[in-house]
Amino acid sequence: MFTVACASRAPASIPDIPPPPRLSVAQVARLLPAKVKGPEREGWARDVLAALDAEAVLPSPPVVCQVLAVIDQESGFQADPAVPGLPKLVRQKLEATAGKLGPLGRRVLDEVLASKAKGAKRSFGARLDAARTERDLDRLFRDMLAYYEEQYPAAYAAADLASSLFGPSSFAGQNPITTAGSMQVSVLYAVNKAGPDADPDAVRESLYTRAGGVRYGTARLMGFEAAYDEPLYRFADYNSGVYSSRNAALQSQVGRLTGIPLATDGDLRLYDKQGEPRGDDSQSLKALLVFRERHAPDLSERRVRKDVDQEKTAEFETTDTYLAVKRVYAKQTGQPPVYAQLPQVTLKSVKLSGEKTTAWFAKSVDARYQQCLTRHRQTAR
Structure with missing residues (x-):
């Protein structure tokens, strides 16, 4: 007679899925293109890792490569990129603005360009002609603005139309440096990211350092959650705004359901130059209201408008309006609605030569x- 010892079998455990590897400074340095030489490689690597740590993003190979790809595209790994021909383009823009006022505007512009910042040896015009990098031009325009506010005769400015084009707010608007640094991150984004107590000029200056440019650019690239199945759409969002690729897909679907032609630019609302929503309705919002009437009468107009207010957030995907569009699209077409598509946006900047689009940018990155x-x-290996 044999005695068999029986033991209860332990439940099968689910094997842990190891996290993606965390790259070291040396490993990141090896991922940089060959054109980056010597100790610069380690410097860029350290700053990329620091920026990802600040955003609590694991520096896995795909994530690091996304950041490096944007740096390479936007500056070729230059902390303060030079822009060939920019002084000429900026002067042409200033002269065009002055030309709207005829001889009076040109006289005001000539007077300002002939002036100097306090303690400076060169005039603003000479500094403009000699400007080589973005920081040169940025500092020039900030000095011109300070000069105008402090030195230019207030009585003269108030007495004629020149103040409407060459007043402080207008001079600030003439500054061509709206994106800056090695990742060409939006200056407005960087200032907002730094917080209400930050000095905007100090933030601008930090963008021209390697660490600062990478810090704010990485936050802009990686600082939001989206269910994109490939980084191509995140690259597009970096150029045209968070969730632009997701929203462009929704615009395409709403356009097909309503028969209303829509620009798939990723913006369901209209925005001013400061990124603040405008009061008037966009074509996309009007089309969504038509969609509501035809396909989702249980949705109120108020609900649609409140939902669209969340278009720059991840939570927009949980709104009644977003879910209704996806549900109706699948039912009407018999096709699963795609989550994202490349937004169609034409890029406009004095720093760009020729016509470029967000799709071009995303594919290049x-x-x-x-x-x-x-x-x-x-x-x-």
Whole structure:
């Protein structure tokens, strides 16, 4: 007679899925393109890792390669990028603005350009002609603004129409440096990210350092959650605004359901130059209201408007309006609605030559991203 010892079987455990590898400074440095030489490689690597740590994002190979791809696209790894021909383009823009006032406007512009900042040796005009980098131009315009506010005769400015084009707010608006640094991050975004107590000029200056440019640019690229199945759409959002790719897909679906042609620019509302919503309705919002009437009468107009207010957030995907569009689209077309598509936005900047689009930008960055992944696979062997 044999005695068999029976033991209860432990439940099968689910194996832990290891997290993606966290890259070291040396590993990140090896992912940089060959054009970045010597100790600069380690410096860029350290700043990228610090920026990702600040956003609590794990520096895995795909994430690091996304950041490096944007840096490469936007500046070629230059902390303070030079922009060939920019002084000429800026002067042309100033002269065009002055030309709207005829001889009076040109006289005011000539007087301002002939002036100097306190303690400076060169006039504003000479500094403009000699400007080489973004920081040169940015500092010039900030000095011109300070000069106008402190030195230019207030009585003269108030007495004629010149104040409407060359007053402080107008001079600030003439500054061509709205994106800056190695990742060409929006200055407005960086100032808002720094918080209400931050000095805007100090934030601008930090963007021209390697650490600052990478810090704010990485936050802009990685600082939001989205269910994109590939980084291509995150690259597009970096250029045209958070959730632009998600919202462009929704615009396309609403356009198909209503028959109303919509620009798939990723903005369901209209915004001013400061990024604040305007009061008038966009074509996309009007189309959503038509969609509500035809396909989702249980949605109130008030609900649609409140939902659209969340278009720049992840929570927009949980709203009644977003879910209704997806549900009706699937039922009407028999096709699953895509989550994202490249927004169609034409880029306008004195720093760009020729016509460029957000789709062009995203695809160009994605090509650099793929090259970085290839370098990773080669160095990981």
